Amino acid sequence: MKSSVSPSWDVDSILRVGMQSLLDLFDDSCEGTLAVDDQGQVAWINDKYAAFLGLKAPEDALGKPVEEVIPNSRMREIIQTGKPILLDIMMIREQPLVVMRIPLKDDAGKVIGALGFALYDRLQRLKPLVSKFAELQWALANTQKELAQLRHTKYSISSFVGVSPVSLELKHRARRAAQLDTTVLLLGETGSGKELLAHGIHAASGRAGKPFVGINIAAVPETLLEAEFFGVSPGAYTGADRKGRDGKFKVADGGTLFLDEVGDMPLQVQAKLLRVLQEQEIEPLGSNKIIKVDVRVIAATSHDLKQLVADGKFRSDLYYRLNVLPIALPPLRERRADLDALCEHLLEQIAKRTGMPQRELAPCARAALAAYSWPGNVRELRNALEQAGMLTDNLSLKAENFAAFLPIVTEGATPPESADTTKQACTVRPLAEAVAEVERKLIKSALESTGGNKASAAKMLGISRATLYQKITEFNLLSN
Known part of the structure; x- marks a missing residue:
């Protein structure tokens, strides 16, 4: 038997009270609440949200486009689509906030505005989500920074x-x-x-x-x-990235x-x-x-x-x-005067990259390298220096350390890169003999250019004065 007593609350009243209670609950437990009209202008904002955004008073935001108050706001999207975004994460003043946005509609179903609620620390269950988001944001920022550095120049x-x-x-x-x-x-x-x-x-x-x-x-x-x-x-096209x-x-x-x-x-x-x-x-x-x-x-x-x-x-x-x-x-063969500086620079780079000790070039090695035509230019020079360093434990690289992979071609002979593979036009001499000839010519040229000043000649050649005197005697240059 049905009761004849009418309920004290009708459905509409319950809905109205429920909605008001829900809004009061959000306003009390959220860190910020915001309402905008159908033009995307701020119609209302609570005190907490205004303070969080750095406003002196809520009235400072009223009538302004919501993007001026919250630069990355999506409230206008809610107005345009009429669809809610029930859970989202937004960065405001470097603080990740969990936000909810819902449209406001009149009795005819027309969107007349939107409500937004900003949530964080109060919702304990969302803390792991917020923390994870902050971690991902940090990782993304660092990745973007590293990528930007890679896109910049490595050299001057x-x-x-x-x-x-x-x-x-x-x-x-x-x-x-x-x-x-x-x-x-x-x-x-x-x-x-x-x-x-x-x-x-x-x-x-x-x-x-x-x-x-x-x-x-x-x-x-x-x-x-x-x-x-x-x-x-x-x-x-087929196989192309969807993005x-x-x-x-x-x-x-x-x-x-x-x-x-x-x-x-x-x-x-x-x-x-x-x-x-x-x-x-x-x-x-x-x-x-x-x-x-x-x-x-x-x-x-x-x-x-x-x-x-x-x-x-x-x-x-x-x-x-x-x-x-x-x-x-x-090409390197046209700027042989740079060879010493290049070798020193490259040997430093090789030592840093490989962890091997810093190597130096003996005078005979310098002469041997100066006698070569370097068809592969600086790239080949780097390779030769690295190979020589790998094949010996000596800190000073000598001419014989390059003999296995660097032929010395006599002056005036056809360069190796243009020689016929069946009839070699160049003549390869014993390394020691070729190095001695190059050394003699370099020392003689240095003495002539300095007017016989042995100190200046030794400095020009990058060797000690004692070594220069020894070479002068060895090559019988005293009378020249």
Whole structure:
């Protein structure tokens, strides 16, 4: 039998009281409560939230766009979509907050505003979540910092070791290129230091605080080169990343893009690169969207681009676009005066990297290295020094330590890199004999250039005066 007593509360009353109790509970237990109108302007904020945000009074926020009060607020998103975000984490003043946002609707279902609640320490069960988020944020910040450091230059122009006139002129041109925000073309043999100089030009330029991004064109498959350059839109082709991927031009935006071995670029990609250089805009693969970029290009090649143009393997218009400010790097054989400084610098680097003792070069080793033509340039020199150090425990490297892998070619003979493999035009002499001849010539030249001043000659040669006297007697130079 049903009761005839009417309930003292109807459903609407219970809902109203429930909603009010819920709002009071949130207002009491939350660290902040905020309401915005349908235009995204702050309509109400409680005292605690205003104080947390650094406001003198809640009235200071009223009528302002919510983004002015909370820069990364998503309240406007709630108004636009009409959908709540029941649990989110937001950073405010370097403090992670757990937040909840709900839309406010009238009787017709129209969104008339939104409520936001900021929660933290009071909810003990959410502490592990907040702590984990803070930990992830810290890790992300450190990763981004490390990535930014990797994108910056490793070398300066002074890292190009050399005191010879040709090296000093090269560094002067590089510093001038750094001040001119234009395309640079570095020309030189493999191993002559093109990438190092590119780093240095960027580091001395107005773009030094922005990324330095390098790509070796010869090392990237032709089918992937466009994607590497211009990026890929989400789902552009089968196997493409669903999130898409930025190309090197986008990554280098505001900074410098170093194109190593540009002479190996396919003709199809050359045309697209030309357009980017002219228009400073890219179009990712699978996208119709044009993206503006601000990138300074430094290109490098060990090929003769003029010959490639003549052979139809390199576009002439791209060549002229790249060849705005050419800088030719001399091979090591043309700057032998830098050999001693280079060896000392490289031996220091090798010792730091390998943990081996610091090595030095004996005079006979210096003479042996000076007699070689170095087809692999500085890269080959580094390899020779490292190999020699690995093969002996002596702190002083002598000529015989290089004999196993470094032939000494007599003066006037055909260089090893151009000799016929079946008929060697060069004649290889016994190492001791070749070294002695080179030493004699160097000492004689030093004495002549110093007018017979033995102290100055010894200093020039990097040997002691006693060693010089010994060599003069050994080579019978007293009468010369």
